[in-house]
Amino acid sequence: MQKLFDGIFSKKNKIYTKNLLPGKRVYGEKLVKIDGVEYREWDAFRSKYCAALKSGLTQSIFFSGATVLYLGSAEGTTVSHVSDIVGEEGNVFCVDISEIAMKKLAALAEERQNLFPIISDAQLTKNYKEYFEKKADAMFQDISQRNQADIFVRNAALLKKGGLGAIAIKTKSISQAKEKLDVLSGEIKTLEKEFEITQVVNLEPFEKHHYLVLVKKK
Amino acid sequence: MDARVELRKKLLKKTKEQMNEKFAGKEIHIIKAVRLLSDLDSINNLMSENASEWKLREPRGEAADAFTELNENTERIASEKKKLMEFIEKEMDAEFPNFSIIATPVLGAKLLASAGSKKRLCFMPASTIQVLGAEKALFAHLRKKANSPKHGHLFNHPLMQKLPRFKRGKVARIIAGKLSIALKQDYFNGENTSKNVLAELEKEIAKIAAEPVTPKQEQREKVLIEQHTEGAKKETSEKSRTWTPEERRAYFAEKNKTSGSGDGPRQTPFKRNEGNTWQKPHHESRHFGGGGFAPRGERSERPAFGRNENKSKSFGKGRFNKPKHSFMKF
Numbered sequence: 243m244q245k246l247f248d249g250i251f252s253k254k255n256k257i258y259t260k261n262l263l264p265g266k267r268v269y270g271e272k273l274v275k276i277d278g279v280e281y282r283e284w285d286a287f288r289s290k291y292c293a294a295l296k297s298g299l300t301q302s303i304f305f306s307g308a309t310v311l312y313l314g315s316a317e318g319t320t321v322s323h324v325s326d327i328v329g330e331e332g333n334v335f336c337v338d339i340s341e342i343a344m345k346k347l348a349a350l351a352e353e354r355q356n357l358f359p360i361i362s363d364a365q366l367t368k369n370y371k372e373y374f375e376k377k378a379d380a381m382f383q384d385i386s387q388r389n390q391a392d393i394f395v396r397n398a399a400l401l402k403k404g405g406l407g408a409i410a411i412k413t414k415s416i417s418q419a420k421e422k423l424d425v426l427s428g429e430i431k432t433l434e435k436e437f438e439i440t441q442v443v444n445l446e447p448f449e450k451h452h453y454l455v456l457v458k459k460k
Numbered sequence: 461m462d463a464r465v466e467l468r469k470k471l472l473k474k475t476k477e478q479m480n481e482k483f484a485g486k487e488i489h490i491i492k493a494v495r496l497l498s499d500l501d502s503i504n505n506l507m508s509e510n511a512s513e514w515k516l517r518e519p520r521g522e523a524a525d526a527f528t529e530l531n532e533n534t535e536r537i538a539s540e541k542k543k544l545m546e547f548i549e550k551e552m553d554a555e556f557p558n559f560s561i562i563a564t565p566v567l568g569a570k571l572l573a574s575a576g577s578k579k580r581l582c583f584m585p586a587s588t589i590q591v592l593g594a595e596k597a598l599f600a601h602l603r604k605k606a607n608s609p610k611h612g613h614l615f616n617h618p619l620m621q622k623l624p625r626f627k628r629g630k631v632a633r634i635i636a637g638k639l640s641i642a643l644k645q646d647y648f649n650g651e652n653t654s655k656n657v658l659a660e661l662e663k664e665i666a667k668i669a670a671e672p673v674t675p676k677q678e679q680r681e682k683v684l685i686e687q688h689t690e691g692a693k694k695e696t697s698e699k700s701r702t703w704t705p706e707e708r709r710a711y712f713a714e715k716n717k718t719s720g721s722g723d724g725p726r727q728t729p730f731k732r733n734e735g736n737t738w739q740k741p742h743h744e745s746r747h748f749g750g751g752g753f754a755p756r757g758e759r760s761e762r763p764a765f766g767r768n769e770n771k772s773k774s775f776g777k778g779r780f781n782k783p784k785h786s787f788m789k790f
């Protein structure tokens with residue numbers, strides 16, 4: 243096992259995180275045990291952050307003990323790995339608008355002591371900003387909406403200065419017709435209101451029409 | 461540390477409550493049933509259409525077998541529809557004794573489906589109930605591009621039939637008002653007074669129907685019909701003829717000026733079908749929801765109103781438009 247970033251490991255071209263709850267699977271992923279430590283395999287086809295890691299992300303936004311704001315947590319596929327990375331001392335606030343997706347996530351949050359589920363529209367930060375007495379260390383967003391970048395910028399107030407963020411941008415949700423790079427540069431312009439852009443990663447072949455933009459709060 | 465544990469407990473509890481509110485009610489099954497019903501309706505129509513056309517050509521041999529099967533399936537769907545309708549009637553009467561009488565069960569269930577949940581429907585102002593089911597038109601209106609809609613699902617209310625167009629808006633408003641009161645009675649387990657209310661409503665509407673038509677109203681009726689049929693015809697035929705490059709450029713220059721974003725014309729709610737009649741595209745509120753990812757069942761449960769209002773303003777544009785100029789021949 244080779245350490246890639248804090249809490250993220252790789253072996254033979256596969257990516258793993260240390261299982262916070264040994265013996266338990268979250269979405270049918272493989273579990274492997276090496277030197278008495280159990281790892282969960284991270285599926286790049288199901289998680290955009292993992293796809294970005296495989297596509298050459300230069301910096302990881304999550305670290306052990308971090309407080310993370312995760313927008314668009316869905317059923318918790320990626321969230322479970324983030325939960326592994328931040329560990330018991332960390333906090334992951336998971337915002338999603340859909341009660342149905344939240345059903346699975348709530349069950350996950352019962353088990354994993356570092357997950358904080360919030361059912362809310364991520365555009366309405368007033369619904370959850372009270373929970374951030376201490377600002378988040380990292381912010382991640384994966385929401386396929388037309389105004390994705392705008393939503394991210396609205397949440398910027400909850401991220402500490404200098405904190406890292408990553409946003410998965412689906413160019414097809416913004417415009418079907420426009421050239422994807424045009425769409426991307428439009429979104430980046432929006433992000434630049436609050437962030438410095440650190441890296442842009444194309445997620446092909448794992449996800450079509452998707453980019454991950456790595457940013458730093460100004 | 462303690463505060464953290466406490467916050468987590470609080471959020472877990474709150475999440476559970478929010479989910480319970482969403483799933484606990486029986487209404488979810490009514491919503492599913494009424495959606496299925498309207499899907500079955502369209503399937504059934506298509507099948508009978510096919511069957512009657514095929515029958516004219518006198519199918520024999522294997523064709524006859526296939527034809528018989530088609531007929532059997534059509535019948536099966538019809539009987540499933542009937543069962544669904546009975547289910548909806550039973551459930552609506554139990555959950556909404558007052559509302560269901562005034563709205564009629566199936567129409568009431570459609571309103572419920574558009575609202576998303578019992579609670580949301582019950583707390584809706586009458587003006588919102590009036591336009592439920594006409595979300596597309598409403599948001600077009602909010603973007604200041606169109607007239608405000610006067611009725612959505614309510615258009616199909618039995619009391620609205622046979623009324624001339626210009627009277628329907630007024631009547632829809634009256635019915636929506638009564639519905640809103642009935643919903644509150646149902647929500648707070650109030651008395652069942654709706655039979656009387658319905659009788660009064662019928663009288664009131666009969667009075668409105670009997671009001672003489674002024675020449676001005678007659679003119680409006682004409683204009684309304686024009687807008688709904690001729691206008692659409694004219695616009696589409698204009699677009700489908702062959703354009704010279706100059707005309708085309710001029711057209712786009714004009715459009716870009718008026719619509720700003722250059723997102724193409726929006727006011728073409730009618731599409732041509734084979735029989736040369738004019739028909740509304742059927743996509744309206746069914747797939748209402750952001751352009752975003754959500755499991756299918758999930759997306760259709762998104763409320764058309766309330767929480768998503770903000771978002772809604774932005775999505776009408778791309779999602780419902782036809783591909784920009786597909787029907788233009790250059």
Ligand SMILES: C[S@@+](CC[C@H](N)C(=O)[O-])C[C@H]1O[C@@H](n2cnc3c(N)ncnc32)[C@H](O)[C@@H]1O
Pocket residue numbers: 288289290313314315316317318319320321337338339340343362363364365384385386387750752753754
């Ligand atoms: C593509 S999924 C995220 C998948 C997740 N990141 C993973 O890899 O496991 C997008 C999620 O965003 C949610 N969503 C869409 N619009 C939202 C909004 N306005 N606010 C919060 N969540 C939203 C959807 O319900 C959906 O669950």
